[in-house]
Amino acid sequence: MADFSxxxxxxxxxxxxxxxxxxxxxxxxxxxxxxxxxxxxxxxSVSYWRDAARRFKANTVSMVALFIFLACLFFAFIGPKLxxxxxxxxxxxxxxxxxxxxxxxxxxxxxxxxxxxxxxxxALQPGSxxxxxxxxxxxxxxxRTYAFTCEKNYEDVxxxxxxxxxxxxxxxxxxxxxxxxxxxxxxxxxxxxTPAEGATELKMVSRVFPHVFGTxxxxxxxxxxxxxxxxxxxxxxxxxxxIVLIIGSIYGAISGLAGGAVxxxxxxxxxxxxxxxxxxxxxxxxxxxxxxxxxxxxxxDSALAHAAGALGSGxxxxxxxxxxxxxxxxxxxxxGQVLQLRKQEYVTxxxxxxAGNKRIIKRHLLPNCVGALVITTCLQIPSAIFLESxxxxxxxxxxxxxxxxxxxxxxxxxxITLYPYRLICPAIILTVIVLTLNLVxxxxxxxxxxxxxx
Numbered sequence: 001m002a003d004f005s006x007x008x009x010x011x012x013x014x015x016x017x018x019x020x021x022x023x024x025x026x027x028x029x030x031x032x033x034x035x036x037x038x039x040x041x042x043x044x045s046v047s048y049w050r051d052a053a054r055r056f057k058a059n060t061v062s063m064v065a066l067f068i069f070l071a072c073l074f075f076a077f078i079g080p081k082l083x084x085x086x087x088x089x090x091x092x093x094x095x096x097x098x099x100x101x102x103x104x105x106x107x108x109x110x111x112x113x114x115x116x117x118x119x120x121x122x123a124l125q126p127g128s129x130x131x132x133x134x135x136x137x138x139x140x141x142x143x144r145t146y147a148f149t150c151e152k153n154y155e156d157v158x159x160x161x162x163x164x165x166x167x168x169x170x171x172x173x174x175x176x177x178x179x180x181x182x183x184x185x186x187x188x189x190x191x192x193x194t195p196a197e198g199a200t201e202l203k204m205v206s207r208v209f210p211h212v213f214g215t216x217x218x219x220x221x222x223x224x225x226x227x228x229x230x231x232x233x234x235x236x237x238x239x240x241x242x243i244v245l246i247i248g249s250i251y252g253a254i255s256g257l258a259g260g261a262v263x264x265x266x267x268x269x270x271x272x273x274x275x276x277x278x279x280x281x282x283x284x285x286x287x288x289x290x291x292x293x294x295x296x297x298x299x300x301d302s303a304l305a306h307a308a309g310a311l312g313s314g315x316x317x318x319x320x321x322x323x324x325x326x327x328x329x330x331x332x333x334x335x336g337q338v339l340q341l342r343k344q345e346y347v348t349x350x351x352x353x354x355a356g357n358k359r360i361i362k363r364h365l366l367p368n369c370v371g372a373l374v375i376t377t378c379l380q381i382p383s384a385i386f387l388e389s390x391x392x393x394x395x396x397x398x399x400x401x402x403x404x405x406x407x408x409x410x411x412x413x414x415x416i417t418l419y420p421y422r423l424i425c426p427a428i429i430l431t432v433i434v435l436t437l438n439l440v441x442x443x444x445x446x447x448x449x450x451x452x453x454x
Contacts, residue, residue: 055447062443069436076230084209085221087228088401089126097215110208111181118204119160131155136199147195213425226426229403233385240322240384245377248330253361256338270328282321286396289317312399337369371448378441382434405430
């Protein structure tokens, strides 16, 4: 192309300018390395979600809260697999123990455990009467199976493989020195390599695991119950938030897109639900629905009834409560977003092409509301956890022996002056979970808001 930069516009022939404007193959030649380097990229182009992730990572408070919440998830979901106790097991000889304490039988086995590679002790087993029952038993150690038969019931005994030996022995607790743990005598056990049909497997351990949070009045390990309680509370919070997300987003999207009389009627319904005293209705629903739900669970053979029975009528009542009352805030937020988006050009183009309302909501409106949906859902989870804990604290939540953080706090309240740790442990876990989720939700709100983009 001709260069007219140094020529006066009055000296240029218009036909020459027109000819110069024509593109030639040389104009499409690739840029040289020097030309590429001369281009200054002020800011690298990134997607909306990558930019939101960058801004969220820059929020130190939210990142710390996220790591703490992940630690709570590890505590609730992985922790029960790392300890030998379950939330419902009752250790009658280990009642009312303080944090880190052992019962007399556990102390005796703990002192003697230094002499064994692995062992099975009746003093460490749950139940009111622990014994090595009459019949066939077996256990596996270092790839070898040890099977043996008991001719009678043995109470307060230990089946162990002493250090440096390969054959198991039977030791009575009365033959162990309480002070030093020295074993006075032991009985050899005749073993075979093939267990008899129906033989009971013994779970061998290498040490006595402490009751880190102590035990309650019936001998249940409080740390195990707190782990399971945190798991139940988190799962209920997530499921309730998903219920709110589904109902609220669909309802709000339909109301905002329809407009007119439909929007007017739907929003008046939302305002009517807002006017209802939530706590009163929640308690009323729990009382009214609990018994009919339990009757349906007990007498129905459907798969849905069996699934509901595994959760418990109290948890189902909590889900119904959220489905009836707590979706209205989500519906209002989505409606406001849809009212802004429905006048956009791409929605108008979709309508012109004949797209139905269902497709417009599914493909154009809700995907563009995803930022608000994520934020509201994340902030709804701690609210759901708190409501479940509140109901369980009042005895209207999960059913025994299942535990939640609220029910653990309720069980600890009568003995708070004697055993304050029973209330402190689950209360701290509940506080940390709710606080970290709120902080993470605040960080997501700042990161996903395009008006705060830096």
